[in-house]
Amino acid sequence: MHGPELILLLLGALLVTAAARRVAAPAPLVLVAVGLVVSFIPGLPEFELEPELVLVLVIPPLLYSAALDSSYHNIRANMRPIGLLAVGLVLATTAVVGWIAHVFLPDLPLTAALVLGAVVAPPDAVAAVAIGRRLNLPRRTMTLLTGESLINDATALTAYKVAIAAALGATATWLDSTRTFAIAAGGGVVIGLLIGVGVCKIRAVMHDGVMESALGMLVPFGAYLFAEELQSSGVLAVVVAGLYIGHQAPKSSYYTRLQDTAVWRSVDVLLESFVFALIGLQLKTIVADVEITPALAAGAAVVLVATILVRFAWMYPAAYLPRFFSRRVRERERAPGWRGVTVLSWAGMRGVVSLAAASALPLELPGRDVIVFCAFVVTVGTLLIQGLTLPFVIRKLGFHGDEEQADALAEAQVQHAAAQAAVDRLNEVIEEGDQTPDHVVERLRMLAQHRGNAAWERLGRQDDESPAASYRRLRRTMLDAERQVFVEARDSGRIDDEVLFRVLRELDLEEAAISRE
The missing domain is CATH 1.20.1530.20 (Na+/H+ antiporter like fold)
Incomplete structure (x- = not known):
């Protein structure tokens, strides 16, 4: 051959x-x-x-x-x-x-x-x-x-x-x-x-x-x-x-x-x-x-x-x-x-x-x-x-x-514990004197809570879109809009391809993190 x-x-x-x-x-x-x-x-x-x-x-x-x-x-x-x-x-x-x-x-x-x-x-x-x-x-x-x-x-x-x-x-x-x-x-x-x-x-x-x-x-x-x-x-x-x-x-x-x-x-x-x-x-x-x-x-x-x-x-x-x-x-x-x-x-x-x-x-x-x-x-x-x-x-x-429901329940339980551990660790860092602005800390807390709640929401009714699913859908729409702006900026010569590729990777990683099969 x-x-x-x-x-x-x-x-x-x-x-x-x-x-x-x-x-x-x-x-x-x-x-x-x-x-x-x-x-x-x-x-x-x-x-x-x-x-x-x-x-x-x-x-x-x-x-x-x-x-x-x-x-x-x-x-x-x-x-x-x-x-x-x-x-x-x-x-x-x-x-x-x-x-x-x-x-x-x-x-x-x-x-x-x-x-x-x-x-x-x-x-x-x-x-x-x-x-x-x-x-x-x-x-x-x-x-x-x-x-x-x-x-x-x-x-x-x-x-x-x-x-x-x-x-x-x-x-x-x-x-x-x-x-x-x-x-x-x-x-x-x-x-x-x-x-x-x-x-x-x-x-x-x-x-x-x-x-x-x-x-x-x-x-x-x-x-x-x-x-x-x-x-x-x-x-x-x-x-x-x-x-x-x-x-x-x-x-x-x-x-x-x-x-x-x-x-x-x-x-x-x-x-x-x-x-x-x-x-x-x-x-x-x-x-x-x-x-x-x-x-x-x-x-x-x-x-x-x-x-x-x-x-x-x-x-x-x-x-x-x-x-x-x-x-x-x-x-x-x-x-x-x-x-x-x-x-x-x-x-x-x-x-x-x-x-x-x-x-x-x-x-x-x-x-x-x-x-x-x-x-x-x-x-x-x-x-x-x-x-x-x-x-x-x-x-x-x-x-x-028949493992799907049991897997979802186990994931929700562990995800809740993981989110609580993340918030506890964040609080420890803040108490040690970290100077991160309050609005950033609050955003991190909300992100951890969102991840903890998302697994529980997937256990709910399957015929309605859960808040977590709505968040993922809207966030993907926003990421597509951001990509389009950067691509247009590259095409018009305002930014270099190297800048575009770096930003696209950041956006892709975020989309990969929020996407679920």
């Missing part, structure tokens, strides 16, 4: 994403569908998926960004179910799908079939999380989806390496495989934690938001490459570093937090658009590289069905058996409802990791073309079948979160 082709692909993917977001459609699914259609346009250059590009330059920043936004407390509180999904389910999928592929595709040796199982084992939660947020899934369900997606790639890629070694004739016992997995996982966690701690300490003494953000952008690539160089899990290193740095973010400056949020959201949109468009565009290349016989098509379809069903077969026992056998689990965790288990079972779409892993297979691997074709069928099939029907399943089951 050459430079101009890459730019055209990125531009086209962004335009499709923008159109999908405008009509509230799940952008990843739209991108895959459009890519499938576009791949057969005559004269279109072939867009080959380069595994090194995806595994080093795409997956680490996406995982890191997701980890930054994840709740360490929520993930820690749900480590048992997340572990059952991200480790247990991945290994079970590898074994079951591998055995079924060997049975229905006899030309595929068992060791190579297990490679296929490892390739399609890890779900990609990008599409599921996007749909879940739009349809207000419960927070615990979103935590399980996100936590699973952060860890399962490490499990699958480790199983993938072991399976490839076995398929190529390398002797490896179960003990050797378990030891390799433990060392890779443990090393990834330690390296990620060390990098996270080190980066936070360095950023704490920088006092420069731009440099802090620049350093943060190196973390996913450095953590991944450094861990892989030490035969550890680069994926786990990236995830652990992101979780730690995200957990420590409140200690950073406001400038760093604002900049990091803007930077990583832009990176997410760009990379997600790129990879899902690339998935659809692979159809032409993959079809050209393999002779598709009725037996192969039927076998690939069976592998697709098995990949979907094994998740259901795992989810229900994993959700209820631990509660049956352990009183501690019953006391510590709320019983999962069957609706939530069903939604999680259906949210098993595969993504670019599966295709990248398949494309990176050694050329001498037995049945390589069959594995690549089946991986493509599973990836696209789960994205289109499960992804397109997941909103219907969620709505049909009536499964949605």
Whole structure:
């Protein structure tokens, strides 16, 4: 893929994403569908998926960004179910799908079939999380989806390496495989934690938001490459570093937090658009590289069905058996409802990791073309079948979160206490002899009271505009008027662009502070 082709692909993917977001459609699914259609346009250059590009330059920043936004407390509180999904389910999928592929595709040796199982084992939660947020899934369900997606790639890629070694004739016992997995996982966690701690300490003494953000952008690539160089899990290193740095973010400056949020959201949109468009565009290349016989098509379809069903077969026992056998689990965790288990079972779409892993297979691997074709069928099939029907399943089951009112009440209580603490601190400073004019002090008191009251007002009637909402609406109107005056002054030559940019930033920060999604 050459430079101009890459730019055209990125531009086209962004335009499709923008159109999908405008009509509230799940952008990843739209991108895959459009890519499938576009791949057969005559004269279109072939867009080959380069595994090194995806595994080093795409997956680490996406995982890191997701980890930054994840709740360490929520993930820690749900480590048992997340572990059952991200480790247990991945290994079970590898074994079951591998055995079924060997049975229905006899030309595929068992060791190579297990490679296929490892390739399609890890779900990609990008599409599921996007749909879940739009349809207000419960927070615990979103935590399980996100936590699973952060860890399962490490499990699958480790199983993938072991399976490839076995398929190529390398002797490896179960003990050797378990030891390799433990060392890779443990090393990834330690390296990620060390990098996270080190980066936070360095950023704490920088006092420069731009440099802090620049350093943060190196973390996913450095953590991944450094861990892989030490035969550890680069994926786990990236995830652990992101979780730690995200957990420590409140200690950073406001400038760093604002900049990091803007930077990583832009990176997410760009990379997600790129990879899902690339998935659809692979159809032409993959079809050209393999002779598709009725037996192969039927076998690939069976592998697709098995990949979907094994998740259901795992989810229900994993959700209820631990509660049956352990009183501690019953006391510590709320019983999962069957609706939530069903939604999680259906949210098993595969993504670019599966295709990248398949494309990176050694050329001498037995049945390589069959594995690549089946991986493509599973990836696209789960994205289109499960992804397109997941909103219907969620709505049909009536499964949605009920945390909004509780969150609003908790926020109002804490915001009231925070406003009172701010006023108390202001009074202490004034009593110590501060010479600030009275009208400024009164304005500060009113601002604190306004912030304290605003959260309570949001708990009131939703059909009437609250005073806080009226304040925000009118203040935004005033800020627009101020911007217009400064822009006109710049255009007429009364002020320089540098003055305009400085004032616009001050106005933008104020609007960001008063705006609520």
